[in-house]
Amino acid sequence: MFGSNNWGELGSREGSSLLLLRGRMIDFAAGAWHYIAIMESGSVYGWGKARLGQLGDGLYGAIPLGGKGMAPSPIEGIPFRPKKVVCGKDFTYLVSDPSQGKHHLLGKDKFNIISNMPEHVKNWKDIGATWHAIFVLINDGTLTAWGKENMWKLLPPNLPLLDKIAVGSDHILAVTKEGKLISWGWGKHGNCGDLSNIGAEMKNDMVSGFWNEINIPGEIQTIGAGYCTSFVVTKQG
Template sequence: MPFKLLAWGANTYGQLGLGLKSESCLSPKEVVSDDPALAMRDVISIVGGGGHTLIMDSKGELFSCGRNSKGQLGRKECEGKNDADPKLGLVSLEEEDRAIQIACGWDSSYCITWGYKLLVWGRNTDGQLGIPKNEHPTIVKPMKVPRLGDLKQVAAGQRHALVLTKDGHVLACGNGSKGQLGILDHTRAPLKELEHFREVPELSDIVQIACGLHFSAALDNKGRIWVWGDNHHGQLGIDPASLKNIHVPQCLNISSTFDPALTANKVVKIYCGWTHMAARTSSRALIIWGRNNYGQLGCHESMRPEPWKPQLIDKLEGVRRMAVGAEHNVVLTESGSILSWGWNEHGNCGTGDDKNVLMPSQITIAQPGKVIAVGAGSGHSFALVEEPYNDS
C-alpha cells in the first residue's frame, strides 16, 4: 500500500519538508522527498526542534530539513552553510552507523546507534552535546561522544540533554541553571553547566527519560515518575507556590493528587512539552498537568484552577501514540483518529485556523487512511498515513 507523510504548523525554515518556507501551514499537507533513499513506508520516527526536523527509517538512516544555523541538519551538502533547507536530505552518518532512536533540542540533534553509542551535532554553546564547548561550539557533522556507550535512549530540552543506559541509569549534560541536570556541586547548589555527561544520583531501574524546556523526567520499572528542574508552571506536578525548582530527582506521587483508584493502571510512557507534562497509562488513558495558558491540558484555564495536579483528560481513551511540541499535543487513538490541542498560532494543531485549541479535537485528513505514527517539533506536527488501495 502507498504511504504518505503529512505535515502542518510552523514552516518558517522549511521544517515541514514541503519544499517551501511559510509562516504557517494550517492544515495537513503531504511531504514530498526528492531523495531516492527515503521511502515513506520505512519511516518509523519523526521528531523536531525549534526549526528543524529529523526523520528515522527502519534501515537506520536519518533525514533532516529546516533550519541549519548551527549545523543541526547534519548533512554533508550543508556543511559551511547557514541556509535553511525546506527539502528532506540524508544526514551524513558513517557507513557503519545506523540509528535506533533520535531526539532534537532547540537547535541540536541526537542519535543512538545500533552499537548503542551517541552521535551529536548542532549547537553546543552550553555543552548540551556532551563535548567541550570551547573546542566545538557547533558541530556540523554527526560526532560520536567519547567514553559513552551501552545507551538505549536520548532526550533533549532546549539546552540540556539526558541519556539512559541499558542498565537503567541516567546521565545529564548541558545547561543546569534551573536544576534540570539533577546534579549538585560541592556546595550542594545545582550545577549550572556540564560539558560531559555525568550520572544523575539516586536514579536506578529507569526505563524511559524525557526533557522539557528547563526540566527533566524519568520513568522507572515500577511506573513511578521522577522529576527535577524548573517548576514555575507546575510542570513537575507540585504546587509552584510552594516549590519553584527541584534540584535533585523527586518521585511524583500521582495517587496523592487525584482519585487513587485510577493509579491501578500503571504509567507506561511519559511526555514533556516546554512547560507541561503527560503520562499514558496501561489502559491507554492520558494524565496531564502543568501550564495551561494555551489549552495544553485539554481544557480552558478556568476548568483547571490547580493545573499542577495530574488529572485524566475526560473522554480521551485509547491513546496509542502521542507527540508533544512546545505547547501543543498530538495523539493517535486506537480507532485511528488523530487528535490535537493547545497552542495553535502557526496551525500546529492542524485544525484549519490559528485559534488555540482548548480540548482534544480531531484533525481532518483530505484523503483518509490508516495512521501509523505521529510526530512533533516545537511548533509543527506530522502524521504518517497508509493509504488504502484504489481499485478504480
C-alpha cells in the same frame, strides 16, 4: 553531534563532538539546552545547561561558570532504575518500568511541575513533555497531565481513549482507539491541522477545552510532534 554549543549541548567546549558513553543506551531525550541518556546498566548521564537543576543538584554545584555545561556526567540520586526519560524546556522527568510507575523530576517546581506530580504512573504506555508540562498515556487509553495550564487546557473534557500520543513544544497530537487523528494546544502554525472551520471560540490560536479532528487518508502508523510541527506516517492501499 553538531550545532550550537552555548550551553555545552555538544558535550564539550568544541564546535562538534562525538559522545563516548560506556555501554548501550536504551533511551535518550533532549530539552531546550540539555540532554539525558539512560544506559542499559541503569546509569543516567546528562550534559548541557544545568543552572536550573535539570541535571540534578549534584552536577550544578560542580559546573564552572554558573552552570554553563560540561562533558556527559553521571547523575546520581535517582531512587529507582529508570527506563524512560523526557525533557521539558528546563526540567528532566525520569520514569521506572510500567509495573512500578515510579517517577522523579529534576529541576525547579515552576508551574507546580513537581508538587502536582501524581503518586505514581503505573501501567504507563507512553510519556511526553511540552516545554512546561508532562503527559502520560496509560495502557487503558486514558491520559493524565500536569504543569503549565494558563494558556491552554492540558486535557480537553470528554477526551476519547487514546492509542498514541506525540507531544510537541506546546501542542499534542494523538490517535484515538478508533484510529482518528486529533490535536490540541497552540496551533498557530498549522501544527494542529486546519482550524478554519472550528466552531468553538479560539483565543491566540489556542485549541483549548476541545480538540481538532484531522482527516488524513490511510491508516495511521506513526505520529510525531516538535516545535510548531506535526508529522504523520500512514499506510495506504
